[in-house]
Amino acid sequence: MDFLKITFPISGVETWIFLPPLVTFVLAFLGVMGGVTGAFLLLPFQFSILHYTVAGVSATNLLYNLFTIPPALLRFYREKRFNYPLTLLMLSGLVPGLFTGYLLRIHYFSSPERFRALVGLVLLYLSLRILKDLRSQGAASPAPREARIVFLPRRGGNLLFRFGEETYRVPMVPVIGISFLVGVIGGAYGIGGGAILAPYLVSILHLPVHAVAGATLASTFGASLCGVFFYTLGPGSGPHTRPDWLLGALFGLGGLFGAYFGARVQRRVPERPIKWGLFLATLLVAAKYLFPT
Secondary structure, rough: OOOEEEEEOOOEEEEEOOHHHHHHHHHHHHHHOOOOOOOOHOOEEEEEEOOOOOHHHHHHHHHHHEEEHHHHHHHHHHOOOOOOHHHHHHHHHHHHHHHHHHHHHHHOOOHHHHHHHHHHHHHHHHHHHHHHHHHHHHOOOOOOOOOEEEEEEOOOEEEEEEEEEEEEEEEEHHHHHHHHHHHHHHHHHOOOOOOEEEEEEEHHHHHHHHHHHHHHHHHHHHHHHHHHHHHHOOOOOOOOOOOOOOHHHHHHHHHHHHHHHHHHHHHOOHHHHHHHHHHHHHHHHHHHHOOOO
Protein backbone atom coordinates (compact mmCIF):
# COMPACT_ATOMS: atom_id res chain seq x y z
CA MET A 1 0.00 0.00 0.00
CA ASP A 2 3.01 2.28 -0.38
CA PHE A 3 1.36 3.96 -3.37
CA LEU A 4 -1.23 5.39 -0.95
CA LYS A 5 1.43 7.04 1.20
CA ILE A 6 2.00 10.78 1.08
CA THR A 7 4.72 13.03 2.50
CA PHE A 8 3.60 16.47 3.63
CA PRO A 9 6.30 19.01 2.71
CA ILE A 10 5.71 21.48 5.58
CA SER A 11 5.58 19.07 8.52
CA GLY A 12 7.60 16.24 6.99
CA VAL A 13 4.91 13.77 8.08
CA GLU A 14 4.65 10.58 6.01
CA THR A 15 1.48 8.52 6.29
CA TRP A 16 -1.32 6.89 4.28
CA ILE A 17 -3.48 9.50 2.63
CA PHE A 18 -6.70 7.99 4.00
CA LEU A 19 -5.56 7.89 7.67
CA PRO A 20 -5.91 11.59 8.64
CA PRO A 21 -9.55 11.99 7.43
CA LEU A 22 -10.51 8.58 8.84
CA VAL A 23 -9.24 9.46 12.32
CA THR A 24 -10.90 12.87 12.36
CA PHE A 25 -14.22 11.54 11.06
CA VAL A 26 -14.47 9.33 14.17
CA LEU A 27 -13.26 12.08 16.54
CA ALA A 28 -15.66 14.68 15.14
CA PHE A 29 -18.65 12.33 14.97
CA LEU A 30 -18.35 11.49 18.67
CA GLY A 31 -17.05 14.87 19.79
CA VAL A 32 -19.67 17.27 18.47
CA MET A 33 -22.38 15.45 20.41
CA GLY A 34 -20.76 16.82 23.57
CA GLY A 35 -19.89 20.24 22.13
CA VAL A 36 -16.25 19.47 21.26
CA THR A 37 -14.42 18.73 18.02
CA GLY A 38 -12.08 16.00 19.27
CA ALA A 39 -9.01 18.21 18.70
CA PHE A 40 -7.75 17.40 22.21
CA LEU A 41 -7.31 13.79 21.06
CA LEU A 42 -6.11 14.69 17.57
CA LEU A 43 -2.99 16.40 18.91
CA PRO A 44 -1.67 13.27 20.69
CA PHE A 45 -2.31 11.36 17.45
CA GLN A 46 -0.14 13.86 15.55
CA PHE A 47 2.46 13.93 18.31
CA SER A 48 2.91 10.18 18.83
CA ILE A 49 1.70 8.48 15.64
CA LEU A 50 2.68 11.03 13.00
CA HIS A 51 5.70 12.33 14.99
CA TYR A 52 4.79 15.96 14.33
CA THR A 53 6.26 17.78 17.37
CA VAL A 54 7.23 21.35 16.41
CA ALA A 55 5.00 24.33 17.30
CA GLY A 56 3.22 24.08 13.94
CA VAL A 57 1.38 20.99 15.22
CA SER A 58 -0.72 23.24 17.46
CA ALA A 59 -1.59 25.48 14.52
CA THR A 60 -2.53 22.45 12.40
CA ASN A 61 -4.77 21.25 15.20
CA LEU A 62 -6.53 24.62 15.29
CA LEU A 63 -6.87 24.58 11.49
CA TYR A 64 -8.74 21.27 11.76
CA ASN A 65 -11.37 23.01 13.92
CA LEU A 66 -12.07 25.57 11.19
CA PHE A 67 -13.15 22.81 8.80
CA THR A 68 -15.00 20.71 11.35
CA ILE A 69 -17.25 23.18 13.17
CA PRO A 70 -19.34 24.99 10.48
CA PRO A 71 -21.57 22.04 9.40
CA ALA A 72 -22.38 21.13 13.01
CA LEU A 73 -22.99 24.77 13.91
CA LEU A 74 -25.37 25.20 10.99
CA ARG A 75 -27.35 22.21 12.21
CA PHE A 76 -27.63 23.60 15.75
CA TYR A 77 -28.67 27.00 14.36
CA ARG A 78 -31.45 25.48 12.27
CA GLU A 79 -32.73 23.60 15.32
CA LYS A 80 -32.74 26.84 17.41
CA ARG A 81 -30.10 25.42 19.72
CA PHE A 82 -27.33 27.99 19.14
CA ASN A 83 -26.78 30.15 22.25
CA TYR A 84 -24.98 33.15 20.72
CA PRO A 85 -24.88 35.33 23.90
CA LEU A 86 -23.02 32.53 25.67
CA THR A 87 -20.69 32.23 22.67
CA LEU A 88 -19.76 35.94 22.81
CA LEU A 89 -19.28 35.74 26.57
CA MET A 90 -16.79 32.88 26.27
CA LEU A 91 -14.94 34.48 23.36
CA SER A 92 -14.33 37.65 25.39
CA GLY A 93 -12.09 35.57 27.66
CA LEU A 94 -10.84 32.98 25.19
CA VAL A 95 -9.19 35.30 22.64
CA PRO A 96 -6.83 37.20 25.00
CA GLY A 97 -6.06 33.95 26.79
CA LEU A 98 -5.29 32.26 23.49
CA PHE A 99 -2.69 34.90 22.60
CA THR A 100 -1.04 34.43 26.00
CA GLY A 101 -0.98 30.66 25.47
CA TYR A 102 0.56 31.10 22.03
CA LEU A 103 3.44 33.11 23.52
CA LEU A 104 3.98 30.45 26.17
CA ARG A 105 3.98 27.70 23.51
CA ILE A 106 6.67 29.23 21.30
CA HIS A 107 8.92 30.38 24.17
CA TYR A 108 8.53 27.97 27.11
CA PHE A 109 6.90 24.85 25.69
CA SER A 110 9.01 24.82 22.52
CA SER A 111 10.72 21.53 23.42
CA PRO A 112 8.73 18.29 22.96
CA GLU A 113 9.54 17.18 26.54
CA ARG A 114 7.93 20.21 28.19
CA PHE A 115 4.99 20.14 25.81
CA ARG A 116 4.45 16.42 26.45
CA ALA A 117 3.92 17.11 30.16
CA LEU A 118 1.42 19.87 29.38
CA VAL A 119 -0.53 17.55 27.07
CA GLY A 120 -0.67 14.89 29.78
CA LEU A 121 -1.88 17.27 32.49
CA VAL A 122 -4.60 18.75 30.29
CA LEU A 123 -5.89 15.32 29.29
CA LEU A 124 -5.76 14.05 32.89
CA TYR A 125 -7.89 17.00 34.00
CA LEU A 126 -10.39 16.37 31.22
CA SER A 127 -10.69 12.68 32.05
CA LEU A 128 -11.33 13.42 35.75
CA ARG A 129 -13.98 16.01 34.90
CA ILE A 130 -15.76 13.55 32.62
CA LEU A 131 -15.59 10.81 35.28
CA LYS A 132 -17.02 13.13 37.95
CA ASP A 133 -19.87 14.04 35.65
CA LEU A 134 -20.56 10.38 34.87
CA ARG A 135 -20.67 9.41 38.55
CA SER A 136 -23.15 12.17 39.40
CA GLN A 137 -25.28 11.76 36.29
CA GLY A 138 -28.60 9.98 36.45
CA ALA A 139 -30.22 8.07 33.65
CA ALA A 140 -29.28 9.70 30.36
CA SER A 141 -31.95 10.77 27.93
CA PRO A 142 -32.06 12.49 24.54
CA ALA A 143 -32.92 16.17 24.19
CA PRO A 144 -36.55 17.16 24.81
CA ARG A 145 -38.52 16.82 21.59
CA GLU A 146 -38.70 20.12 19.67
CA ALA A 147 -36.86 21.91 22.52
CA ARG A 148 -35.24 25.17 21.50
CA ILE A 149 -33.39 27.96 23.29
CA VAL A 150 -35.44 31.00 24.36
CA PHE A 151 -33.31 33.97 25.40
CA LEU A 152 -34.38 35.96 28.47
CA PRO A 153 -33.27 39.43 29.70
CA ARG A 154 -30.03 39.54 31.70
CA ARG A 155 -30.44 39.78 35.44
CA GLY A 156 -27.85 40.65 38.11
CA GLY A 157 -24.76 39.83 36.02
CA ASN A 158 -26.26 36.58 34.71
CA LEU A 159 -27.29 35.42 31.27
CA LEU A 160 -30.66 33.67 31.37
CA PHE A 161 -32.22 31.29 28.86
CA ARG A 162 -34.97 28.70 28.79
CA PHE A 163 -34.61 25.26 27.24
CA GLY A 164 -37.54 22.88 27.36
CA GLU A 165 -39.38 23.47 30.62
CA GLU A 166 -36.35 24.73 32.58
CA THR A 167 -34.74 28.17 32.99
CA TYR A 168 -30.94 28.31 33.30
CA ARG A 169 -28.56 30.94 34.71
CA VAL A 170 -25.03 31.65 33.44
CA PRO A 171 -22.82 33.84 35.74
CA MET A 172 -20.97 36.20 33.40
CA VAL A 173 -17.81 37.12 35.36
CA PRO A 174 -16.83 33.54 36.32
CA VAL A 175 -17.40 32.33 32.75
CA ILE A 176 -15.16 35.09 31.35
CA GLY A 177 -12.44 34.25 33.90
CA ILE A 178 -12.57 30.52 33.21
CA SER A 179 -12.60 31.21 29.47
CA PHE A 180 -9.39 33.24 29.78
CA LEU A 181 -7.61 30.40 31.60
CA VAL A 182 -8.94 27.92 29.06
CA GLY A 183 -7.66 30.19 26.27
CA VAL A 184 -4.15 30.12 27.78
CA ILE A 185 -4.21 26.31 27.81
CA GLY A 186 -5.83 26.14 24.37
CA GLY A 187 -3.32 28.51 22.81
CA ALA A 188 -0.42 26.40 24.04
CA TYR A 189 -2.07 23.04 23.44
CA GLY A 190 -3.64 23.71 20.03
CA ILE A 191 -7.32 23.40 20.93
CA GLY A 192 -10.05 26.01 20.77
CA GLY A 193 -11.06 25.41 24.37
CA GLY A 194 -14.40 23.66 23.93
CA ALA A 195 -12.99 20.41 25.33
CA ILE A 196 -12.53 22.13 28.70
CA LEU A 197 -15.42 24.60 28.60
CA ALA A 198 -18.02 21.96 27.74
CA PRO A 199 -17.33 19.90 30.91
CA TYR A 200 -17.31 23.13 32.95
CA LEU A 201 -20.67 24.27 31.62
CA VAL A 202 -22.29 20.86 31.97
CA SER A 203 -20.70 19.56 35.17
CA ILE A 204 -20.24 22.73 37.24
CA LEU A 205 -22.92 25.10 35.95
CA HIS A 206 -25.31 22.18 35.29
CA LEU A 207 -26.37 23.41 31.86
CA PRO A 208 -27.89 20.87 29.44
CA VAL A 209 -25.37 19.60 26.89
CA HIS A 210 -27.99 19.72 24.12
CA ALA A 211 -28.38 23.47 24.76
CA VAL A 212 -24.70 24.47 25.05
CA ALA A 213 -23.00 22.26 22.43
CA GLY A 214 -23.57 24.86 19.71
CA ALA A 215 -22.14 27.67 21.87
CA THR A 216 -18.98 25.77 22.80
CA LEU A 217 -18.41 24.81 19.17
CA ALA A 218 -18.92 28.41 18.00
CA SER A 219 -16.51 29.77 20.63
CA THR A 220 -14.02 27.07 19.63
CA PHE A 221 -14.32 28.20 16.00
CA GLY A 222 -13.67 31.86 16.88
CA ALA A 223 -10.76 30.99 19.14
CA SER A 224 -9.26 28.63 16.53
CA LEU A 225 -9.47 31.32 13.85
CA CYS A 226 -7.52 33.70 16.09
CA GLY A 227 -5.07 30.94 17.00
CA VAL A 228 -4.25 30.12 13.38
CA PHE A 229 -3.65 33.84 12.79
CA PHE A 230 -1.30 34.08 15.81
CA TYR A 231 0.71 31.01 14.79
CA THR A 232 0.95 32.19 11.17
CA LEU A 233 1.55 35.94 11.50
CA GLY A 234 1.96 36.65 15.23
CA PRO A 235 5.14 37.86 16.97
CA GLY A 236 7.80 35.15 16.90
CA SER A 237 6.02 33.19 14.17
CA GLY A 238 7.90 31.47 11.38
CA PRO A 239 8.06 28.26 9.35
CA HIS A 240 8.19 26.17 12.55
CA THR A 241 4.96 27.71 13.95
CA ARG A 242 2.78 27.81 10.83
CA PRO A 243 0.23 25.07 10.16
CA ASP A 244 0.70 22.31 7.63
CA TRP A 245 -2.12 23.45 5.35
CA LEU A 246 -2.44 20.21 3.36
CA LEU A 247 -2.41 17.97 6.43
CA GLY A 248 -4.87 20.30 8.16
CA ALA A 249 -7.15 20.17 5.12
CA LEU A 250 -7.17 16.35 5.17
CA PHE A 251 -7.94 16.39 8.88
CA GLY A 252 -10.65 18.93 8.17
CA LEU A 253 -12.21 16.83 5.40
CA GLY A 254 -12.85 13.93 7.75
CA GLY A 255 -13.91 16.28 10.54
CA LEU A 256 -16.39 18.08 8.30
CA PHE A 257 -18.33 14.91 7.47
CA GLY A 258 -17.99 13.51 10.98
CA ALA A 259 -19.32 16.72 12.54
CA TYR A 260 -22.25 16.89 10.13
CA PHE A 261 -23.44 13.38 10.92
CA GLY A 262 -22.67 13.75 14.63
CA ALA A 263 -24.76 16.91 14.92
CA ARG A 264 -27.53 15.29 12.92
CA VAL A 265 -28.00 12.43 15.39
CA GLN A 266 -27.00 14.26 18.61
CA ARG A 267 -30.55 15.03 19.69
CA ARG A 268 -31.40 11.30 19.75
CA VAL A 269 -28.23 9.99 21.45
CA PRO A 270 -27.84 9.90 25.27
CA GLU A 271 -24.64 11.40 26.70
CA ARG A 272 -23.51 8.53 28.89
CA PRO A 273 -21.99 6.02 26.40
CA ILE A 274 -20.18 8.79 24.53
CA LYS A 275 -18.73 10.22 27.74
CA TRP A 276 -17.48 6.80 28.86
CA GLY A 277 -15.61 6.42 25.58
CA LEU A 278 -14.08 9.89 25.88
CA PHE A 279 -13.11 9.24 29.51
CA LEU A 280 -11.22 6.03 28.67
CA ALA A 281 -9.50 7.60 25.66
CA THR A 282 -8.33 10.72 27.50
CA LEU A 283 -7.18 8.77 30.56
CA LEU A 284 -5.07 6.34 28.52
CA VAL A 285 -3.45 9.10 26.46
CA ALA A 286 -2.79 11.18 29.62
CA ALA A 287 -1.07 8.19 31.24
CA LYS A 288 1.11 7.70 28.15
CA TYR A 289 2.36 11.30 28.24
CA LEU A 290 2.80 11.66 31.99
CA PHE A 291 4.43 8.22 32.43
CA PRO A 292 6.18 7.49 29.10
CA THR A 293 8.19 4.57 30.51
